[in-house]
Amino acid sequence: MSSRADQYKPLDEALQAKWSKFGKWDREFYPTLLGLEVEEVRHDYCRMRLPFRPALEQAQGIVHGGAIAGALDHVVVPAVGSAYTAEHRYSTVDMHVQYISALIQEDGIAEGWVVKRGRTTVFCESELVGATSGKLIARSVLTYNVSTPRH
Numbered sequence: 001m002s003s004r005a006d007q008y009k010p011l012d013e014a015l016q017a018k019w020s021k022f023g024k025w026d027r028e029f030y031p032t033l034l035g036l037e038v039e040e041v042r043h044d045y046c047r048m049r050l051p052f053r054p055a056l057e058q059a060q061g062i063v064h065g066g067a068i069a070g071a072l073d074h075v076v077v078p079a080v081g082s083a084y085t086a087e088h089r090y091s092t093v094d095m096h097v098q099y100i101s102a103l104i105q106e107d108g109i110a111e112g113w114v115v116k117r118g119r120t121t122v123f124c125e126s127e128l129v130g131a132t133s134g135k136l137i138a139r140s141v142l143t144y145n146v147s148t149p150r151h
Contacts, residue, residue: 004111008045011082016041019078023048031074034067038078039109046078049131050108063103065138068128072097072140075112076124080144083117087149090122094143100136107131120146 011019019041023031034056040047050056050063050071058064073092080090112126122144128137 004113005040005042005045005047008042008113010042015082019046019082022078023074030070034070034074036071036074041078041082043082044079044114045082045112046075047109047111048075050110050128052103052105052107061104063108065097065099068099068103068108068138069095069097069140071108071110071128072112072126072138073142075110075126076114076142076144077112079112079114079124080122080146083114084146085149089147090144092142093145095140096142097138097140099138101130101138103128103130103137106133108137120148122146 020038022038023036025032035051035053037049039049048071050067056063056067073095108128109131110126110128112124115123115125124142124144127139129135130137
């Protein structure tokens with residue numbers, strides 16, 4: 001599977017350690033519920049795995065679109081956050097998802113990247129492919145709002 005990772009510069013050791021732990025918290029949050037696993041994170045880029053498990057399927061036997069959308073949204077969080085301090089707050093304000101194919105009994109690999117950063121807005125894109133099949137399953141265009149720290 002080709003990756004966009006080489007297009008982005010590596011993070012320093014501290015940021016790499018911080019974002020590699022994304023999803024591994026003391027309590028369960030939505031990304032933990034989905035089972036998302038960070039595979040690589042760089043400045044403005046992240047790749048995560050959405051491990052297949054039957055609980056993510058809908059009644060037709062394919063992975064639910066909500067789980068796929070969750071992966072597409074969360075994979076850009078470390079990409080966005082790679083440029084900010086812990087005091088910054090950021091969240092999705094717009095997300096458009098195109099479902100192109102079905103994800104059936106295989107892991108999904110999501111890649112997310114920053115397209116452009118503004119003062120308070122970050123534009124991102126993400127894609128999810130089947131880990132075994134390599135099929136493009138879905139892609140997304142996202143807009144994040146960033147709140148700067150107040151002093």
